[in-house]
Amino acid sequence: MSIQSRIPRTTKKAGSLIPVLPLLPIKLPTPVEEKGKWLTFELKTRVGQPNDATKYKKQVRKFEEGSPQEWIDLLRDVDEIWTQNAIAGATDRMSTIRALVRGESGVTFDAALAAARLDAAGVEQVLTTDHVKTALDAVALSVFPHRALEVQKTWMNRRMFKPAELTTRQTSAAINRLNNALPLFPTGTEAAKFSTTEIIGLLEWSLPPAWRTKFDLDGYVPTLHSQMRLIESCEAIERNEFSEKETKTNESNNNNKKQKIGKPNRAGKMREKKQAHESASKYFCSEHGANSTHATADCYTLKNRAKSGGAVSGHGTKRSFSNKSFRKELNMLAKKSSKKKVLDLYATAVKREQAKLAKKSSKRKKREESSDSDSDSDMSANLIVCPARPKKKASVLKNRASAKARKVKPLETIEEEAEYQKKVQWLQDHGESDLDEPREEGELPVAESPADSSESD
Numbered sequence: 064m065s066i067q068s069r070i071p072r073t074t075k076k077a078g079s080l081i082p083v084l085p086l087l088p089i090k091l092p093t094p095v096e097e098k099g100k101w102l103t104f105e106l107k108t109r110v111g112q113p114n115d116a117t118k119y120k121k122q123v124r125k126f127e128e129g130s131p132q133e134w135i136d137l138l139r140d141v142d143e144i145w146t147q148n149a150i151a152g153a154t155d156r157m158s159t160i161r162a163l164v165r166g167e168s169g170v171t172f173d174a175a176l177a178a179a180r181l182d183a184a185g186v187e188q189v190l191t192t193d194h195v196k197t198a199l200d201a202v203a204l205s206v207f208p209h210r211a212l213e214v215q216k217t218w219m220n221r222r223m224f225k226p227a228e229l230t231t232r233q234t235s236a237a238i239n240r241l242n243n244a245l246p247l248f249p250t251g252t253e254a255a256k257f258s259t260t261e262i263i264g265l266l267e268w269s270l271p272p273a274w275r276t277k278f279d280l281d282g283y284v285p286t287l288h289s290q291m292r293l294i295e296s297c298e299a300i301e302r303n304e305f306s307e308k309e310t311k312t313n314e315s316n317n318n319n320k321k322q323k324i325g326k327p328n329r330a331g332k333m334r335e336k337k338q339a340h341e342s343a344s345k346y347f348c349s350e351h352g353a354n355s356t357h358a359t360a361d362c363y364t365l366k367n368r369a370k371s372g373g374a375v376s377g378h379g380t381k382r383s384f385s386n387k388s389f390r391k392e393l394n395m396l397a398k399k400s401s402k403k404k405v406l407d408l409y410a411t412a413v414k415r416e417q418a419k420l421a422k423k424s425s426k427r428k429k430r431e432e433s434s435d436s437d438s439d440s441d442m443s444a445n446l447i448v449c450p451a452r453p454k455k456k457a458s459v460l461k462n463r464a465s466a467k468a469r470k471v472k473p474l475e476t477i478e479e480e481a482e483y484q485k486k487v488q489w490l491q492d493h494g495e496s497d498l499d500e501p502r503e504e505g506e507l508p509v510a511e512s513p514a515d516s517s518e519s520d
Contacts (some may be wrong), residue, residue, distance in 0.1 A: 082218040083131050083211045084244060086237050087226060091124070091133065100125050102162060106147040127166035134206045135247050137163060138199070153190045160195065168202050175201030203249045212248040212255060215241070219257075225269045231297035235266055235290065263290050274300055 094101040101122045107115040123140045126133060141159060150156055157176070164172050176198035180187050188194075208214070219241065225234045242262060245255045257265065267275065267285045277300060278285065285293040346358045350365055359365065396405045 080214065080218050080222050082222075083208065083215045083248075084135070084241055086223060086234070086241070087229075089130070089132055091136075094122050094124075097124075100127075104144055104148075106144060107149075108147075110147055111149045123163060126164050126168055128168055129206070131207050131211065134203060135244050138247055151192075153192045153195055156192060156195050157190065160199070164202065168205065171202050171205050172198045200249065203247075207249050212245065212251050215245065215248065216255070216257075219265055223265065223269050225271070230301060231266075231270070231294050234269060235262075235294055238262060238265055238269075259290065260286055263288075263293060266290065266293060270297065 092100075101124055104121050104123060105118050106121050108117045108119060109115045121140070121143065123144070124133065124137070126137045129137075141163065144150065144159060145156060150159065160172060161169065176190075176194055177187075179194040179197040180190060182188055219238070223238075225231065229237070239262065242257050245251050245257075246253050248255070263286050267278075274297065278296070283296065285296075345355045347353050348357060348362050348365075349359045350362055351357075357363075393402065393405055393409075
């Protein structure tokens with residue numbers, strides 16, 4: 064086996080000095096938070112009076128493998144119960160302890176009590192208060208760490224300092240509380256407590272170094288005087304420090320106001336933006352975001368844009384291009400790379416887009432030219448294919464119109480057409496085509512009669 068597997072690892076540093084009881088006690092759960100772990104006792108206000116009608120209730124927390132602080136609190140509560148109710152019998156004291164000590168701690172108490180009642184011959188003796196005290200000491204040995212009394216006194220001499228949240232008077236009271244708890248440690252007695260002079264020394268060396276420097280300048284030695292004198296001297300320093308802190312805070316606030324009135328720095332601007340963003344959470348506008356003045360329905364910008372025919376939302380508006388916006392965009396892109404590279408990229412992109420634009424414009428011109436030529440050819444084809452119709456005589460048109468109005472065809476036109484049809488039929492029968500010869504407009508072909516043809520023959 065390796066040394067790491069045999070020795071357990073701890074989060075504490077090697078040689079660190081940690082107190083068993085800290086200067087500020089650990090806050091434990093209240094009876095309201097843990098109802099099942101508390102017992103209520105009725106105590107008399109006057110000790111040893113059997114008919115005392117004035118009583119008060121005391122709630123005591125049950126102990127079950129707790130911390131040294133909880134064990135000391137239990138011992139003090141038990142001592143109060145025994146004293147106020149005048150419980151001196153060993154059996155009554157044992158029953159009180161058994162009601163409050165549970166779990167493995169209760170088993171340890173019963174085992175230690177049974178072992179204490181046996182004499183050298185192994186005969187059980189009558190229960191006494193000394194047996195109960197011996198059993199309580201055995202439980203304390205299982206609760207407290209190794210060399211608890213020595214570690215606690217060494218910490219109070221070397222590593223105990225006044226907390227910033229406590230005054231000197233409160234620190235003095237906390238030191239006296241720890242000193243009175245030393246006899247309750249395993250192997251602890253009244254002789255283990257610090258003397259009055261030693262308590263003054265502990266309080267002095269727990270103070271800040273600047274305060275001790277002030278005592279040296281004044282020629283004041285705390286251990287040569289009473290503890291109250293030391294407390295009064297420290298309270299005078301505390302009052303002066305409090306007033307100095309107030310003046311410094313006021314000066315710093317005034318300086319901050321002057322900076323804001325003048326030219327605020329970047330941190331001040333960020334702070335103002337953060338405060339404005341936090342305060343602007345009352346309304347929400349789709350154009351201006353979260354603000355403290357208006358909602359989307361009451362936004363004048365959106366209303367004016369809708370009246371002017373622009374887009375209502377900010378996504379539909381056209382962004383204007385300017386030198387300032389272009390420079391801003393260049394600076395933003397040049398944060399992660401050099402400005403020269405960004406400009407080269409822009410130049411290549413511009414050349415590529417210009418080439419595309421020139422190509423598109425040339426294609427458009429060719430398309431327009433081809434469409435113009437096609438339209439000209441279509442017009443010429445229409446002129447060739449569709450000849451103009453010959454104009455009819457005005458008299459014929461007039462006769463047709465009048466006949467249409469009377470719904471009767473004119474006689475002259477009927478006779479002319481019948482004669483014309485006869486001539487055409489005769490020419491077709493004899494194989495002649497005088498109709499194809501050119502003639503003037505409106506002239507009818509002249510057909511030879513059969514008599515004329517015979518004469519010619």
